[in-house]
Amino acid sequence: MPELPEIEVLRRSLAPVLIGETIERAEVLFDHLREPVPVRRLARELRSARVSGVGRRAKYLLIELEGGATLVIHLGMSGRLTLVPGDAPPEPHEHVRFWLRSGKRLRFRDPRRFGLVLLLPTERLYEDRHFRHLGMEPLGEGERPDLNGRQLDLVRAGCRGPVKTFLMDARRVVGVGNIYACEALHRAGIHPDRSIARISRARLDRLAAAVVEVLGDAIAQGGTTLNDFANGIGDEGYFQVSLSVYGKEGESCQRCGGTIRRKVHANRSTFYCPSCQR
DNA sequence: CGTAGACCCTGCGCGC
DNA sequence: TGCGCGCAGGGTCTAC
Numbered sequence: 001m002p003e004l005p006e007i008e009v010l011r012r013s014l015a016p017v018l019i020g021e022t023i024e025r026a027e028v029l030f031d032h033l034r035e036p037v038p039v040r041r042l043a044r045e046l047r048s049a050r051v052s053g054v055g056r057r058a059k060y061l062l063i064e065l066e067g068g069a070t071l072v073i074h075l076g077m078s079g080r081l082t083l084v085p086g087d088a089p090p091e092p093h094e095h096v097r098f099w100l101r102s103g104k105r106l107r108f109r110d111p112r113r114f115g116l117v118l119l120l121p122t123e124r125l126y127e128d129r130h131f132r133h134l135g136m137e138p139l140g141e142g143e144r145p146d147l148n149g150r151q152l153d154l155v156r157a158g159c160r161g162p163v164k165t166f167l168m169d170a171r172r173v174v175g176v177g178n179i180y181a182c183e184a185l186h187r188a189g190i191h192p193d194r195s196i197a198r199i200s201r202a203r204l205d206r207l208a209a210a211v212v213e214v215l216g217d218a219i220a221q222g223g224t225t226l227n228d229f230a231n232g233i234g235d236e237g238y239f240q241v242s243l244s245v246y247g248k249e250g251e252s253c254q255r256c257g258g259t260i261r262r263k264v265h266a267n268r269s270t271f272y273c274p275s276c277q278r
Numbered sequence: 279c280g281t282a283g284a285c286c287c288t289g290c291g292c293g294c
Numbered sequence: 295t296g297c298g299c300g301c302a303g304g305g306t307c308t309a310c
Contacts, residue, residue: 003303034286034305059304076304078288093288112287114304130305161281169281170305177303246303266282269301 002075004138004175005218007059010081015054017083018063022101023049023071030095033110034076037096037117045069045119046098058134058174060116062125070122071098072130076114082107135172138211139219146212147173149205156196156204163199164192164265167211176211179246180218182271184210186245186255191277192263192270245271 002010026046031037045067053064061081063071073081086103096117098106108117120128135155138147155172166172167181176184185192187210190203199207221242244254248271249262258275 006303074304076287077302079304110287111289112302112304114286116305158279159281165281179303267284268303 002059002077002079003177003180003218004059005180005215005222007056007061007075008139008219009222011054011056011061014061014063014081014083018051018054018106021051023051023065023106024099024101027097027099028095029090029097030093033095033113034074034116035118038119041119042117046071048101057126057131058137058170059177060130064122068122069119070125072116072118072120072125073108074116076110076112076116078112079108079110079115082109133171134174135170136174138173138175138208139215147208149201149208152204152208153201159196161196162193162265163190163196163207164270166196167207168268173211175215178268178270179243180211180214182246183214183244186271186273186277187214189277191274192265192272194278245273247271 023046025048026042028037028039028042031039046065049065049067049069051063052066053062055062055064059074061073061075063073065071073079075081083104084107086099086105088105088107091107091109093111093113094107094109095113096108098108100106108115116130118130125131136147136151137144140146152173156166159166159169159172164181164185167176167184168178182192184207188203188207190199190207245260248260251260252258253260253273253276256273256276258273260271260273262269262271264270
C-alpha cells in the first residue's frame, strides 16, 4: 500500500489514538522481516511504554516513546498497521503485535515481509544507517516550505540518469515512490527518460510543484477515510486517488488523447504519455 | 562518486 | 477448474 501519502494518512489517524496511550508489551510472532525484528530489545524496552508522539520521516513511521526510544515501522510493499480490538482473531502474516493499555492491539501484518520493525534511541535516530543518507522531505510543515525547483536544482548536482530514477532516489528527495513519480512527471509534462541534467530550471519548478501537488492531493483524498484507518480497516483510500497514468497502459491520456505506454526503469514499471511528456 | 540490475517474499489476476 | 507466469506501492546490495 504505502507511499508517503499513505504513511502520512496513517500517522494522522494513529496519532490521536496513540499519544498518551501506553504500549504494555510487544509480541513477535515471526521475526524474519527485511531485517530481523529485535525481539529481545522490544521485550526489554517496550514494557508499559507511554507514547509521546507519532511522526514520520520519508516512509518510516516513528512512534516516539517516553524514556528515549522510538519504535520505527516501515511497511515495505505489503505492510499494514492497524488498530484492532484486543480479541480480534489473528490474521495471516500478523508478525508483530503491540498490546495497548486500553485493551486494543496494534497489528503489524506484512505478507511479503519487506517491512521493518526497529527500536532506536530517539536522540540519535537520524544518525542511524536507515536515516542518515535520506534527502529532503517534499512536503513542508511548520516553517519548512514545500519542495521547490531551486532545491531540486541543488540536489541534482552530479546526477546524470533519467529523471524518473532521480525522483525515486531517496538520497535526493524522499517519499516519491513509483506511483507518484509517474504521476508527477505526467503532471509536469516531462518524459521519464529525460536526463535529470538536461531539464531547465523553469521545468524543475514545474516538477517540484507537481510532486507537491500529487502527494498533497493523495493525502487529502486518503484523509477522507481517516476513520476507517483508525478503526483498523486500513485498506480503503488508496485507489480512491484518481491516477492519470499509473496502471493505465493502453488507455488514452486525459490531457492530450495520446496512448499511455509502459516501460521498465530499474525493474519498476513506468507509465507515461509519450505525446505530452517531453 | 554515479547508475543499472538483481534480489528479498508472498499473493493475485490473467491466459491457456 | 487448475496451473504457470508476470507483476506488485519498498529498499539495499553488488558490479561496473
